[in-house]
Amino acid sequence: MNHHDIQLDKYGRLKHFLTIDGLDRSLLLDILNHAESFAGVGERAVKKVPLLRGKTIANLFFEPSTRTRTTFELAAKRLSADIINLNIASSATRKGESLLDTLRTLEAMHCDMFVVRHANSGAAHFIASQVAPHVSVINAGDGSHSHPTQAMLDMFTIRMHKKDFSSLRVAIVGDILHSRVARSEIHALSTLGVSEVRVIGPRTLIPKDIHTLGVHVFYDLIAGLEDVDVIVTLRLQRERMRSALLPSEQEYFNLYGLTETKLAAAKPDVIVMHPGPINRGVEIDSHVADGKRSVILQQVSHGIAVRMAIMAMTLGNLAESKPKESDAHSN
Amino acid sequence: MNHHDIQLDKYGRLKHFLTIDGLDRSLLLDILNHAESFAGVGERAVKKVPLLRGKTIANLFFEPSTRTRTTFELAAKRLSADIINLNIASSATRKGESLLDTLRTLEAMHCDMFVVRHANSGAAHFIASQVAPHVSVINAGDGSHSHPTQAMLDMFTIRMHKKDFSSLRVAIVGDILHSRVARSEIHALSTLGVSEVRVIGPRTLIPKDIHTLGVHVFYDLIAGLEDVDVIVTLRLQRERMRSALLPSEQEYFNLYGLTETKLAAAKPDVIVMHPGPINRGVEIDSHVADGKRSVILQQVSHGIAVRMAIMAMTLGNLAESKPKESDAHSN
Amino acid sequence: MNHHDIQLDKYGRLKHFLTIDGLDRSLLLDILNHAESFAGVGERAVKKVPLLRGKTIANLFFEPSTRTRTTFELAAKRLSADIINLNIASSATRKGESLLDTLRTLEAMHCDMFVVRHANSGAAHFIASQVAPHVSVINAGDGSHSHPTQAMLDMFTIRMHKKDFSSLRVAIVGDILHSRVARSEIHALSTLGVSEVRVIGPRTLIPKDIHTLGVHVFYDLIAGLEDVDVIVTLRLQRERMRSALLPSEQEYFNLYGLTETKLAAAKPDVIVMHPGPINRGVEIDSHVADGKRSVILQQVSHGIAVRMAIMAMTLGNLAESKPKESDAHSN
Numbered sequence: 001m002n003h004h005d006i007q008l009d010k011y012g013r014l015k016h017f018l019t020i021d022g023l024d025r026s027l028l029l030d031i032l033n034h035a036e037s038f039a040g041v042g043e044r045a046v047k048k049v050p051l052l053r054g055k056t057i058a059n060l061f062f063e064p065s066t067r068t069r070t071t072f073e074l075a076a077k078r079l080s081a082d083i084i085n086l087n088i089a090s091s092a093t094r095k096g097e098s099l100l101d102t103l104r105t106l107e108a109m110h111c112d113m114f115v116v117r118h119a120n121s122g123a124a125h126f127i128a129s130q131v132a133p134h135v136s137v138i139n140a141g142d143g144s145h146s147h148p149t150q151a152m153l154d155m156f157t158i159r160m161h162k163k164d165f166s167s168l169r170v171a172i173v174g175d176i177l178h179s180r181v182a183r184s185e186i187h188a189l190s191t192l193g194v195s196e197v198r199v200i201g202p203r204t205l206i207p208k209d210i211h212t213l214g215v216h217v218f219y220d221l222i223a224g225l226e227d228v229d230v231i232v233t234l235r236l237q238r239e240r241m242r243s244a245l246l247p248s249e250q251e252y253f254n255l256y257g258l259t260e261t262k263l264a265a266a267k268p269d270v271i272v273m274h275p276g277p278i279n280r281g282v283e284i285d286s287h288v289a290d291g292k293r294s295v296i297l298q299q300v301s302h303g304i305a306v307r308m309a310i311m312a313m314t315l316g317n318l319a320e321s322k323p324k325e326s327d328a329h330s331n
Numbered sequence: 332m333n334h335h336d337i338q339l340d341k342y343g344r345l346k347h348f349l350t351i352d353g354l355d356r357s358l359l360l361d362i363l364n365h366a367e368s369f370a371g372v373g374e375r376a377v378k379k380v381p382l383l384r385g386k387t388i389a390n391l392f393f394e395p396s397t398r399t400r401t402t403f404e405l406a407a408k409r410l411s412a413d414i415i416n417l418n419i420a421s422s423a424t425r426k427g428e429s430l431l432d433t434l435r436t437l438e439a440m441h442c443d444m445f446v447v448r449h450a451n452s453g454a455a456h457f458i459a460s461q462v463a464p465h466v467s468v469i470n471a472g473d474g475s476h477s478h479p480t481q482a483m484l485d486m487f488t489i490r491m492h493k494k495d496f497s498s499l500r501v502a503i504v505g506d507i508l509h510s511r512v513a514r515s516e517i518h519a520l521s522t523l524g525v526s527e528v529r530v531i532g533p534r535t536l537i538p539k540d541i542h543t544l545g546v547h548v549f550y551d552l553i554a555g556l557e558d559v560d561v562i563v564t565l566r567l568q569r570e571r572m573r574s575a576l577l578p579s580e581q582e583y584f585n586l587y588g589l590t591e592t593k594l595a596a597a598k599p600d601v602i603v604m605h606p607g608p609i610n611r612g613v614e615i616d617s618h619v620a621d622g623k624r625s626v627i628l629q630q631v632s633h634g635i636a637v638r639m640a641i642m643a644m645t646l647g648n649l650a651e652s653k654p655k656e657s658d659a660h661s662n
Numbered sequence: 663m664n665h666h667d668i669q670l671d672k673y674g675r676l677k678h679f680l681t682i683d684g685l686d687r688s689l690l691l692d693i694l695n696h697a698e699s700f701a702g703v704g705e706r707a708v709k710k711v712p713l714l715r716g717k718t719i720a721n722l723f724f725e726p727s728t729r730t731r732t733t734f735e736l737a738a739k740r741l742s743a744d745i746i747n748l749n750i751a752s753s754a755t756r757k758g759e760s761l762l763d764t765l766r767t768l769e770a771m772h773c774d775m776f777v778v779r780h781a782n783s784g785a786a787h788f789i790a791s792q793v794a795p796h797v798s799v800i801n802a803g804d805g806s807h808s809h810p811t812q813a814m815l816d817m818f819t820i821r822m823h824k825k826d827f828s829s830l831r832v833a834i835v836g837d838i839l840h841s842r843v844a845r846s847e848i849h850a851l852s853t854l855g856v857s858e859v860r861v862i863g864p865r866t867l868i869p870k871d872i873h874t875l876g877v878h879v880f881y882d883l884i885a886g887l888e889d890v891d892v893i894v895t896l897r898l899q900r901e902r903m904r905s906a907l908l909p910s911e912q913e914y915f916n917l918y919g920l921t922e923t924k925l926a927a928a929k930p931d932v933i934v935m936h937p938g939p940i941n942r943g944v945e946i947d948s949h950v951a952d953g954k955r956s957v958i959l960q961q962v963s964h965g966i967a968v969r970m971a972i973m974a975m976t977l978g979n980l981a982e983s984k985p986k987e988s989d990a991h992s993n
Contacts (some may be wrong), residue, residue, distance in 0.1 A: 035737075054706065054740075055709070056709060084732055105938065105939075105959070105962050108959040108962035109704075109736055109962060109963065109965075109966055110705070110966070181871045290933075
């Protein structure tokens, strides 16, 4: 577990945010509680707090993602930070500068935070292991490894609808094998103590050793959805279609696409989540995506609040909260 | 007319700004009056007012236009809003996300305004018809349909030079058929009650039914310019050259290019306008573009003030003005 | 020298910053002194001063450079200015708009400053000669001519380590022929009165008439490094390799690459500088680049402070300083 400790400073406070794996329950609750206080900011006439005024945040996107970049950019701006967008693929590396030299250069410019998106698993960890002491690193998705801010916004969304994690049964549906979201989600749900986590998908898209994470595996969608409180539908990467891993989109939808009919297997008050962008008619039917059980757009809103909380916490600009107490009342 | 009502809220205030067509005279004057109060901001040492502080504006450009994007970006920044630039063609849609899902996502991020540029006529209307109640939409140019902020900055420029709209004779010269500027301009001039609007251009570039808008058609430039107070020269899209619609650039210039000689047909105090960027030696001679009758650069300055006014009005951040009174004294 | 006067207003104050050539010693010291007061800003919790609040700065990059653009963007943001990034190659010029029309348009939008990067020598001068009186132009690198902010941040870095310019021996190593950095550096060092400037490189990469600038030429690296206080290593443009001007990278490194062994020829307290990004193993060995004589990352930090100083000075937002006095105590 040693490689996770890098996320915490010597007082156990969040310094980087790279993966859910290794973080304890009180810290996750701390993030959720702080996010709750930021959730109101988005509703105000003046969506702005001065918490990170004069801080410099760099969006280091080695892999393009307008959607994720935008959420971090908005979170930074609403915290009054200065943010610069760097599309690394198209800049320094073209001139043959090494990654480490790019990091050193940005540190020397007194950047306080790197938000890192990279196609390679472990990239954010590597960067966090190399940066100067004054810099915080946030993982905005690395390969098929981890997407921890997505997991936390999902936890936030679940907590809004289901008061008690410990009684929940959660199903994650789709391409578990390649999903950084699934991995982060399973860690977060386990740490928050849900009753049961299920993964559902075709054999080719579920890792053989997934049971070691304490989840139950289902290859049949309806069986897996039975009595669940929360469904997390994963985005199907269409690129996979071209490989031998998957049947046609239509066949996938027939077997694993979430429809109103299949939803009936779950609890009546089930909530349906999706990290977006959704493929309508592939992993989810439009009636479900736009239906009354869907909380997909709430996830987007919460994404800003959760990222504001994590940015402010890692930069040490939030007063110490009391996770034990909030823990007691909120769960 | 029903599809225009979408621009106004139930109290008749501007909610979206999509087209001039359907807006009444007092509202157009209201915009001009507000713009007048913002025109001074650009001249100050500190070009900034706190009116939209904490608002989030998204530039949704489905069609690239650095120039127009920049004017909206500057207008937003001078109003102290947070602005994010989204080049939609290259982002979400590449991942197959639908337009509506992109809108819903940005709404969920608590964006307050979408500034929309799109190659398809009607795109901004469609988006305005779909957005959440808290979002305002501004049309920054849709296909060959409308470019209403351009029309309003032109009206502002005319009013700076000619005190009374009702006595004016205005000529619009060039490719009327494909011009979103021309269409918006004609509506604005009619609504503001100018004495006569003329369109001048080759037969192939003037719509057959244009007279239904109450304009007079001229195929001869000198005849059309006789005694006019204002000339609006349109940009010639060079792409049209390759089609059968147009002769060579040189021949076009000979027939419809604005020169000092041809300008003599107009009133001595005529003003010459152009939405930019200009094709020197195609639709306008450099002597005219840079000459003393040209107000082309003033149009650019006014563009920021007019956009500030429209942004602040649609977001409801301006005190109710009294259009009837300002109407009385300003026209 | 007449074409340099354009940099100064009629009171001798900095209006544009285009080249070091023609600026006097007291003005260079003035820049360094102001930069010193800004250097602290980067170390603060709130890295922001309100000096240029409400000013509009446009990054006009006709040649892409994420690194340089980022330093100007950060400098502007820390001065509280509004900054817009314009990649000109891909925008207006594509629509056939002339450079002058682009400038006029940005002026009309009330931009206060253009930061210009261009592949052609003299581009920034040309632009400065054409802009409206209220606009300042900063040269962020033009062809092989000049890169004056880089030279000033190098002077700042030297002064941090070496108290007295007049006793210094400085060596510039590499492709002198194509380097805008070298040219600016030589002018700055001469003006600040260093004892000796040497240029070191292969015959093909040293201009025949370079001695007219008062420098000593060495074709042998070790001979040239003897007893120097400061080494400026230039970036080798790999494109040159393909021409006949240069041997292989390996051969270049053998002859002119800076290694610990070769460094021994210089003074024990020599400092090693490089404008970045560095080509490790080509012009400099990693042991030297990361070693205790290297001040390469300090240069990056100083780059922000120096650019803040120059931006604030050219926009006239700094109280008149007293260069003679600071001159006396600091040199």
